Amino acid sequence: MSKKPTTKKTAARKPTARTKKPKVDSWKRADGRAFDELRTLKIESGVLPNADGSAYIEMGRNKILAGVFGPREMHPKHNAKPNEAVLRCRYHMAPFSVDPRRSPAPSRRDQEISMVMRSALEPAVFLERYPRASIDVYIEVLEADGGTRCASINAAAVALVDAGIPMKDLVAACAVGKIEDKLIVDLGDYEDKKGQSDMPVAYMPKLGKVTLLQMDGDLSTEEAGKALELAIEGCKKVYEVQREALKKKYGIDQPQDKPQELPPAEPESEEEPQREES
Amino acid sequence: MSKSNIVSHLKQKKITEVLSTGKRMDGRAFEDFRELTIKRNILFKSEGSAEVWLGKTHVMVGVKVGTGTPFEDTPDEGVLMTNAEFTPIANAAWEPGPPNENSIELARVVDRGLRSAEILDTHELCITVGKLVQIVFVDLYVLNYDGNLIDACGAGAIAALMGAKRPTFSEGKPTGEKVPLTVRKKPIPVSVIKIGDNFILDPTADEEDVMDARLTVTFDEENHVCTMQKSGSEGLTVDEIKKCINMAQGKAPQNRVKAIGD
Numbered sequence: 001m002s003k004k005p006t007t008k009k010t011a012a013r014k015p016t017a018r019t020k021k022p023k024v025d026s027w028k029r030a031d032g033r034a035f036d037e038l039r040t041l042k043i044e045s046g047v048l049p050n051a052d053g054s055a056y057i058e059m060g061r062n063k064i065l066a067g068v069f070g071p072r073e074m075h076p077k078h079n080a081k082p083n084e085a086v087l088r089c090r091y092h093m094a095p096f097s098v099d100p101r102r103s104p105a106p107s108r109r110d111q112e113i114s115m116v117m118r119s120a121l122e123p124a125v126f127l128e129r130y131p132r133a134s135i136d137v138y139i140e141v142l143e144a145d146g147g148t149r150c151a152s153i154n155a156a157a158v159a160l161v162d163a164g165i166p167m168k169d170l171v172a173a174c175a176v177g178k179i180e181d182k183l184i185v186d187l188g189d190y191e192d193k194k195g196q197s198d199m200p201v202a203y204m205p206k207l208g209k210v211t212l213l214q215m216d217g218d219l220s221t222e223e224a225g226k227a228l229e230l231a232i233e234g235c236k237k238v239y240e241v242q243r244e245a246l247k248k249k250y251g252i253d254q255p256q257d258k259p260q261e262l263p264p265a266e267p268e269s270e271e272e273p274q275r276e277e278s
Numbered sequence: 279m280s281k282s283n284i285v286s287h288l289k290q291k292k293i294t295e296v297l298s299t300g301k302r303m304d305g306r307a308f309e310d311f312r313e314l315t316i317k318r319n320i321l322f323k324s325e326g327s328a329e330v331w332l333g334k335t336h337v338m339v340g341v342k343v344g345t346g347t348p349f350e351d352t353p354d355e356g357v358l359m360t361n362a363e364f365t366p367i368a369n370a371a372w373e374p375g376p377p378n379e380n381s382i383e384l385a386r387v388v389d390r391g392l393r394s395a396e397i398l399d400t401h402e403l404c405i406t407v408g409k410l411v412q413i414v415f416v417d418l419y420v421l422n423y424d425g426n427l428i429d430a431c432g433a434g435a436i437a438a439l440m441g442a443k444r445p446t447f448s449e450g451k452p453t454g455e456k457v458p459l460t461v462r463k464k465p466i467p468v469s470v471i472k473i474g475d476n477f478i479l480d481p482t483a484d485e486e487d488v489m490d491a492r493l494t495v496t497f498d499e500e501n502h503v504c505t506m507q508k509s510g511s512e513g514l515t516v517d518e519i520k521k522c523i524n525m526a527q528g529k530a531p532q533n534r535v536k537a538i539g540d
Contacts, residue, residue, distance in 0.1 A: 100350065108377075108382050108385070108386060109386070111379055111382050112379070112382055112383055112386045114379070115379040115382070115383060115509075116507075116508075116509065119508075119509055119510060119511055122511045123511060123512050123513045197394070199506070204513055207513065208515055208516075209512075209513025209514060209515055210508070210513055210514050210515065210516065210519060211508075211512075211513040211514075212508060213493065213506055213507070213508035213514070213519065214505075214506055214507050214508065215503060215505055215506035215507075216390050216393075216394040216504070216505055217394050217504065218394070218395075218498070218502050218503070218504060219502060219503045220501075220502050220503070221501070221502075221503060221523055221524075221527060223503075224503045224506070224523060225520055225523075228516055228519060228520075229516065232516065
């Protein structure tokens with residue numbers, strides 16, 4: 001989908017059957033999306049032949065691969081836990097994924113994201129089924145366009161399921177931010193950099209639990225509560241796409257070649273803001 | 279955190295039992311902080327410093343001002359860098375070596391609190407546009423660990439920055455004079471942790487060891503949220519998150535007074 005030329009932003013967004021409350025109806029974002037509209041989202045599972053489970057996600061212009069290995073023997077052994085498996089995450093960005101080029105060595109940011117990803121995914125996995133084992137989740141960001149940690153979690157959750165690891169729920173993630181004093185869902189790179197705040201949230205829709213919550217910027221407490229609810233709505237939309245991706249792979253009630261269903265967002269609306277990256 | 283699962287299971291059981299009676303192991307109520315003491319400007323070689331005691335948690339915060347090249351996308355702005363060091367003297371289980379994920383999280387959460395409140399006027403730190411700017415290093419040095427490092431270090435960082443002086447430059451040359459750093463806001467982090475069904479503030483090391491989840495919220499003077507960070511291995515419901523935010527909000531002003539002094 002996002003392979004389409006993204007040069008002009010003649011987004012033919014028909015004004016949404018979906019935008020519920022017309023609160024900010026006339027106001028448009030830089031890329032023409034409604035305030036609660038996600039970017040185009042495409043998830044494919046089982047893309048890496050050598051991994052036990054894998055997924056590829058395109059969330060806007062983010063392009064991210066997730067591979068899961070395990071449950072397998074923990075190495076080094078002293079990291080193993082006698083009563084449950086250890087989930088290990090490694091988030092890594094390709095040097096060419098951002099402008100300017102970044103060093104391939106893991107930065108502090110990468111290490112923090114690896115850590116919050118682990119705690120976002122852990123609550124969904126039956127770790128106690130695999131004592132002494134490790135389950136390794138590797139994330140490679142091929143192209144970054146704002147919201148990579150959310151996109152990575154979305155891909156990782158699908159990859160974990162693809163690996164056949166028993167899970168209590170999927171984990172869906174989505175960010176909410178504030179720009180021009182308005183709350184918006186699923187920030188693009190431009191909104192991420194120019195916005196007043198950014199709040200990535202991961203959510204287990206069946207269990208109703210938030211497993212990732214970070215926030216930067218400036219929000220009043222009421223806004224923070226409202227943002228959280230908006231983010232959860234976004235996560236639920238992501239969740240549907242994750243389910244579709246898995247159904248497609250495993251051929252459940254869906255013809256194999258039917259194009260993958262998009263989130264409620266209109267496909268056209270993914271036109272990106274004109275490049276504004278620094 | 280703890281490698282010893284058996285010990286932490288027993289510990290968890292005991293702590294949860296005591297919490298269910300409305301008390302904590304050290305006799306505090308759920309929302310009580312331990313005594314927070316902050317001393318400012320106790321080091322001479324650093325541009326600013328603060329020594330923080332929060333119960334038995336002991337942290338030294340040092341501010342150094344150096345020079346360096348600006349980031350490409352902000353050629354006329356100085357830089358604020360926060361770094362945390364878990365020294366091996368602070369805890370029997372800590373070893374020397376490169377920073378681990380806990381120290382990185384500590385540094386990043388404190389750093390984001392300072393940054394997203396935009397506490398420094400980064401333009402005043404510019405010496406030569408695109409070439410040379412001042413870099414303010416905030417080093418969080420943990421000397422004794424007994425839980426709740428984020429709150430202790432966050433308050434200490436503000437205290438140290440407020441007392442800090444930076445060298446001045448004129449046409450790219452140092453003038454030999456020092457002026458106080460402009461500190462525009464005073465963000466203060468407060469962490470709430472969840473153990474079982476109970477929410478408590480200012481956890482000790484034992485309580486942190488057995489916690490299910492933690493939510494750190496940083497507030498500025500207007501009680502707006504600057505930063506949030508959830509960690510720990512369990513999820514929180516929306517209502518629980520709102521409860522945590524409220525609990526934290528109640529404590530932030532108190533800790534800010536301690537950090538700023540008078």
